Amino acid sequence: MTRAFNFSAGPAALPEEVLRQAQAEMLEWNGVGASIVEISHRSADFMAVAAQAEADLRTLVGIPDDYAVLFLGGGATTQQALVPLNFASPGQRVDYVVTGHWGKTAVRQAKPYVDVNIAADGGAGGFRDIPPVSQWRLSRDAAYVHVTANETIHGIEFRDMPDVGNVPLVADFSSSIASEPIDVSRYGVIYAGAQKNLGPVGIAVVIIRRDLLERAGQPRADIFDYRSHAARDSMLNTPPTWNWYMAGLMFKWMLAQGGVEAFAKLSQAKSALVYDAIDGSGGFYRNDVAAAVRSRMNIPFFLASEELDARFVSEAKKAGLLALKGHKAVGGIRASLYNAVPLEAAQALVAFMADFQKRNG
Ligand code: PMP
Numbered sequence: 001m002t003r004a005f006n007f008s009a010g011p012a013a014l015p016e017e018v019l020r021q022a023q024a025e026m027l028e029w030n031g032v033g034a035s036i037v038e039i040s041h042r043s044a045d046f047m048a049v050a051a052q053a054e055a056d057l058r059t060l061v062g063i064p065d066d067y068a069v070l071f072l073g074g075g076a077t078t079q080q081a082l083v084p085l086n087f088a089s090p091g092q093r094v095d096y097v098v099t100g101h102w103g104k105t106a107v108r109q110a111k112p113y114v115d116v117n118i119a120a121d122g123g124a125g126g127f128r129d130i131p132p133v134s135q136w137r138l139s140r141d142a143a144y145v146h147v148t149a150n151e152t153i154h155g156i157e158f159r160d161m162p163d164v165g166n167v168p169l170v171a172d173f174s175s176s177i178a179s180e181p182i183d184v185s186r187y188g189v190i191y192a193g194a195q196k197n198l199g200p201v202g203i204a205v206v207i208i209r210r211d212l213l214e215r216a217g218q219p220r221a222d223i224f225d226y227r228s229h230a231a232r233d234s235m236l237n238t239p240p241t242w243n244w245y246m247a248g249l250m251f252k253w254m255l256a257q258g259g260v261e262a263f264a265k266l267s268q269a270k271s272a273l274v275y276d277a278i279d280g281s282g283g284f285y286r287n288d289v290a291a292a293v294r295s296r297m298n299i300p301f302f303l304a305s306e307e308l309d310a311r312f313v314s315e316a317k318k319a320g321l322l323a324l325k326g327h328k329a330v331g332g333i334r335a336s337l338y339n340a341v342p343l344e345a346a347q348a349l350v351a352f353m354a355d356f357q358k359r360n361g
Contacts, residue, residue: 005345008323009152009298009336010175010195018199018249018340037242041235046245050233053248060251060259061177063184063207068230070206071247073240076102076174076193079204080109083170083189086217086226088114088143095119095142095167099158100127100151101329102172110146113218119145127154129290133162143215144168144188150176150297152196153327155287155334157295161186168212176297177205178254179339180264188212194243196297197339199250203243254339263339270337270346271296277350284357302332309333312356319352321345 006013029036032045039046054069063069072078083106088094094114096107098121110116119138120131138145145164150157152175161169161182168188177192184190188209195201206226213227222228222236229236254263275294278285278301287294287301303309309332313325326332335349 002320004320004322005341005348006322007335007337007341007345007349009327009334010193010338011201012196012336012338013340014199014246014250015253015340018246018253021249022246036245039241041238041241046241049245049248050235050239053244053251056248056251056255057205060254061184061207062181062260066210067184068208068210068213068226070208070226070229071234071239071244072204072206072229073202073243075195075201075204076172076191077105077109079191079206080106080172081113082224082226083144083146083191084110084113084218085220085224087168087170087189087212087215088218089216090218091115092143093117093139093141095136095138095145095164097121097131097136097145097147098123099130099148099156100154101327102151102153102174103146103148106146106148106172114143117142122156126288127151127156128288130156130158130293136162138164138167142167144170146170146172148172150174150295152298152336153300153329153334155289155295155298155300156293157297159293168209175336175338176295178260178263179267179297181260194247196336197250199247200243202240203247205247250340257339266343267296267337267339270341270343271299273343273346273350274299274335274337277353281353281357284361285353297338298334298336300326300330300332300334302326306331308360311360315356316349316352319348321349321352324349 026035092114095117097119098104107116117139120136145167149171170189171187173190174193175196178197190207192205194203278287285301316324324333326334
């Protein structure tokens with residue numbers, strides 16, 4: 001069995017170098033006589049790994065010192081509930097810009113705690129575009145504005161993040177973090193589940209402007225309290241040590257590849273190949289997202305029938321192209337092109353697309 005090209009939306013492909021290093025260190029790590037998942041999270045050995053991972057993430061993403069960085073279990077959905085609990089008072093007005101499935105999930109997680117104003121919603125247009133900021137109905141007194149930087153299922157990405165004034169911008173970067181340079185100082189909070197660009201599923205990264213940690217928020221246990229997690233360096237309880245270590249390996253790998261500038265170029269090249277193949281297919285393949293907001297990370301597309309979609313997915317799998325089935329919410333095909341997916345994978349995909357069209361067009 002050889003490793004195929006993997007277009008999974010998450011848990012997603014990891015670089016072979018990272019997997020090999022983890023494999024080599026699985027039985028015995030760093031001279032401690034045990035693997036990294038068999039030692040205390042409070043041991044000096046693990047604490048060094050944790051601190052190095054944070055330092056490397058700060059370098060990779062360009063996180064200023066006045067931001068705290070947390071490594072937490074619970075994935076991105078948990079952060080969607082913790083954000084209103086920590087940054088808004090009970091029933092306070094908050095603004096959500098909904099540009100796809102994950103924006104809706106964020107709204108659902110927030111609703112029990114706050115007064116959610118849907119400032120903009122691309123749903124009426126079938127999530128094919130981002131409503132222009134001039135049409136957003138932002139509240140003057142919102143605790144924050146929440147956006148989804150990249151919608152993993154609908155394949156919609158903010159290419160220019162709008163200015164929302166003094167209200168802190170909270171952004172779900174789960175499926176696009178570290179894929180291009182971003183100006184962290186424009187955000188109050190950035191969160192991301194690891195399982196796309198940062199490592200295996202099981203940990204989330206939360207980047208918080210420190211002044212926001214002073215907000216009273218809502219009554220909550222300390223395990224749901226970002227301030228408590230920050231005060232204890234994300235070791236309020238036992239953190240997912242394996243995932244933290246693996247994310248650390250990913251950060252080192254991404255830095256060695258040239259950092260976010262290199263991945264910006266690579267993701268531009270990969271996504272252009274696939275979009276050009278779709279747009280140049282004379283309608284055989286279809287992606288309905290407005291060109292200006294097409295995602296570089298997740299490319300959903302459709303053939304003329306569900307039967308043809310299914311044939312495409314199954315033949316692609318036989319050709320060594322994995323996980324191309326679209327999410328059940330939208331159907332069709334989806335190619336995810338995260339940082340660990342090489343240019344060769346996108347080239348193999350477009351070659352397969354051309355061949356499939358020749359045989360079925
Ligand atoms: N936000 C986005 C943009 C996502 O893609 C996902 C998962 N695919 C989530 C949130 C939910 O993440 P998790 O499953 O880690 O809770």
